[in-house]
Amino acid sequence: MSDVAAVTEVAQQAVAAVAAAPDFKSLAVGIAMGLGALGPGIGIGLVGMGAMQAIGRNPEATSKIQTNMILGFAFAEAIAIYALVVALILKFV
Amino acid sequence: MASLNISIVAEPVFHIFGIAITNSILTSWIISILTIIFVLSLTNNIKLRGKLSKAQIFMEIIVEALYNLIVSITGSAKAKVFFPLVATFFFFIVPSNWSGLLPGAGSIGFTELLHGKEVFIPILRGPTADINTTLALAIIAMVMVQVYGFRYQGLGYLKKFFNFSNPINAFVGILELVSEFSKIISFTFRLFGNIFAGEVLISVMSYLIPLAVPIPFYGLELFVGIIQGLVFMMLSAVFMNMATLGHGGDEHEAHA
Numbered sequence: 001m002s003d004v005a006a007v008t009e010v011a012q013q014a015v016a017a018v019a020a021a022p023d024f025k026s027l028a029v030g031i032a033m034g035l036g037a038l039g040p041g042i043g044i045g046l047v048g049m050g051a052m053q054a055i056g057r058n059p060e061a062t063s064k065i066q067t068n069m070i071l072g073f074a075f076a077e078a079i080a081i082y083a084l085v086v087a088l089i090l091k092f093v
Numbered sequence: 094m095a096s097l098n099i100s101i102v103a104e105p106v107f108h109i110f111g112i113a114i115t116n117s118i119l120t121s122w123i124i125s126i127l128t129i130i131f132v133l134s135l136t137n138n139i140k141l142r143g144k145l146s147k148a149q150i151f152m153e154i155i156v157e158a159l160y161n162l163i164v165s166i167t168g169s170a171k172a173k174v175f176f177p178l179v180a181t182f183f184f185f186i187v188p189s190n191w192s193g194l195l196p197g198a199g200s201i202g203f204t205e206l207l208h209g210k211e212v213f214i215p216i217l218r219g220p221t222a223d224i225n226t227t228l229a230l231a232i233i234a235m236v237m238v239q240v241y242g243f244r245y246q247g248l249g250y251l252k253k254f255f256n257f258s259n260p261i262n263a264f265v266g267i268l269e270l271v272s273e274f275s276k277i278i279s280f281t282f283r284l285f286g287n288i289f290a291g292e293v294l295i296s297v298m299s300y301l302i303p304l305a306v307p308i309p310f311y312g313l314e315l316f317v318g319i320i321q322g323l324v325f326m327m328l329s330a331v332f333m334n335m336a337t338l339g340h341g342g343d344e345h346e347a348h349a
Contacts, residue, residue: 067162071331074324078279081286088293092101 029087036083043076097300099293103223104207104214120198121220124188132184159183159326166327167334175333178237182230183326186221186284190318193219193292194311221321222289224281231280234329235273242336250336276332280325287321 051069055062105113135148145153159180164172192198195217202215220226242250254270256262291314298307 064165067165067327070320071324071327074283074320074328078283078286081283081290084290085282085286088101088289092099 025090029091032090033083033087036086037080040076040080043079044073047072047076097296098213098215099296100212101224101289103218103225104205104212106214106216115223115225116202116215116218117220117223117226120192120217121189121226123217124192124220125185128184128188156180162327163330166330171334171337175241175330179326179329179333182234182329183322186230186325187319187322189220189226190288190321191219191315192217193222193288194295194314194318199292199296219288219292221284222292224285227281227284228277230284230325231277234280234325234332235277238329238332238336239273241333245337253336280328284321284325287317291317 047069051065051072054065058065103115103117105115106119107114132152135146135152138146139149140146160172160176163176163179166172167175198217198219199215201217202213204211204213206212207214221230239250242253254266256266291310295307295310295314298310
């Protein structure tokens with residue numbers, strides 16, 4: 001009988017430990033999105049910088065440059081969106 | 094306080110012959126029917142000269158702007174072939190992106206017992222906020238890219254992927270093959286991520302501070318909706334153009 005009592009005690013401690021564990025899932029969600037936004041942020045800034053310099057050199061070509069700049073933004077932002085989707089799936093599924 | 098219901102999976106609202114119809118399928122039917130009725134009614138009363146109706150002028154401005162955009166990407170000969178498909182992507186995706194912002198979408202619904210839990214199921218949900226729709230659009234786009242590649246280059250299109258002249262080209266060919274599939278994934282998640290994240294953002298902002306604060310986020314979502322439609326259209330056109338270019342890459346024609 002003391003075995004049952006000992007096992008029950010261990011089981012209760014395990015449940016308490018799991019319940020008191022820090023919330024790693026929310027931490028993972030935060031880290032996924034935060035780190036995943038670093039690269040694309042710099043990437044979009046670089047695309048924008050290239051576009052600004054090109055427009056500065058050649059203001060007549062502004063609309064052509066603007067169109068390709070938006071395209072470049074979309075590609076770079078897609079990477080951040082992948083990180084966002086991972087974070088959303090972690091949080092809501 | 095009401096709880097926040099955010100679900101990545103679109104929930105079924107009713108069943109037809111055993112097939113579950115989700116709220117995003119229902120909304121995409123409504124959008125398609127409205128768009129088709131609008132365009133058909135305009136085309137039946139189309140006027141070539143004289144006083145044009147305002148709706149016709151409005152549509153002509155949009156169609157002409159899009160057509161010039163596609164011509165600047167692909168050149169005027171190929172634009173005639175590619176434009177119907179890519180413009181339809183635009184005219185389907187932009188209303189779909191915006192439909193999640195309408196009052197009533199996401200808030201009017203019923204509660205149901207799903208998997209043993211009481212969930213709130215909205216009747217309308219933006220179609221592009223569901224992975225199934227964006228995946229379908231991406232598959233259509235990439236399959237048509239391959240179709241146009243074969244149509245313009247015949248079996249020589251396969252030389253892009255299976256080029257055994259030297260080991261480097263063979264490796265590049267395999268990379269190209271893998272990148273065709275990764276483009277499907279990237280199309281899907283770009284559109285889904287932008288629109289679903291926008292819906293989550295607005296839900297959370299409205300849940301936290303319902304008064305006045307969500308307004309700039311609605312503006313952001315309107316902007317993002319148009320931009321994502323434009324981007325999907327332009328990227329499809331760019332990939333179709335690249336698939337029909339041929340080896341060496343011709344310069345696309347200079348235009349004034």
